Amino acid sequence: MTRPRLLNLETVRNFRDFGGYESRHGGRVKMGRLYRSGHHAEASDAELEKIASLGIHVQADLRRPDEREKFKTRFQAPVTITHDGGRETDAPHIRFLTQMSVDAATADQWMVEYYEAAPFKAHHTEMFTDWFVHLAALDGEAAGLVNCAAGKDRTGILCALTHHILGVDEADIRADYDLTNQAVDVASRLPEAAAYFNDMLGKDYPAEVFRPFMGVHLRYLERAWDAINERAGSVDAYLVDTLKVDEKMQAEIRGRLIEA
Secondary structure, eight states: OOSOSBOOOSSSTTOEEOOOOBBTTSSEEOSSSEEEESOOTTOOHHHHHHHHTTOEEEEEEOOOHHHHHHSOOSOOOSEEEOOSOSOOSSOHHHHHHTSSOOOHHHHHHHHHHHHHHGGGOHHHHHHHHHHHHHHHTOOTTOEEEEEOSSSSSHHHHHHHHHHHHTTBOHHHHHHHHHTHHHHTTHHHHHHHHHHHHHHHHTOOOOGGGGHHHHSOOHHHHHHHHHHHHHHHSSHHHIIIIISOOOHHHHHHHHHHHEEO
């Protein structure tokens, strides 16, 4: 790996390159071709210039339509994948936090259950499929970007599936997913974020209640993987049967994104 993985943008959370890992198919996933991040609604002009310089041609914006309307993006790739399904009045985790009483354990369990359902939500599977279709057709040195609101949950699942197709070792898949906690500096930002959310919600929750919504935990991704295995039979079967990403398309993706 010869390029920095974290881009350290000030207002775009969790922007990083998720290439560079060794592949069981031989070689290594190219860097500078696969990026992931949170939303870009608050990006500065300087940050937009930096993002534009990355050569991103296809973008999977996994946010719901209400999220895209509330936080209008300042960056859009030439090919941008969105979906009009899944509309909510309020973000699901905000509705959860408005309950009479929430503690750290129930917040953690809410996130586990979210990951169990997320791989099979219709608007997710359609965008996941579109991402792989466009990834298989990337030309030259064009890059792809996956983002959602925070760049950690929906994005984390799709990036893990991308790594699986590319033959990235399970330990590296988990390490890249867990890198969110460093990229967004959860440890230092949690008290400030808790104060913000408590003020917005009119609550007085301990900071740990908000940790699942700021960072990630490996058991969340593991629950998504378990749900895929339970419902589809295996991750490979999920890719083929649920997402319609057949072996030919997977081979095309590997041919474009793995270097010797």
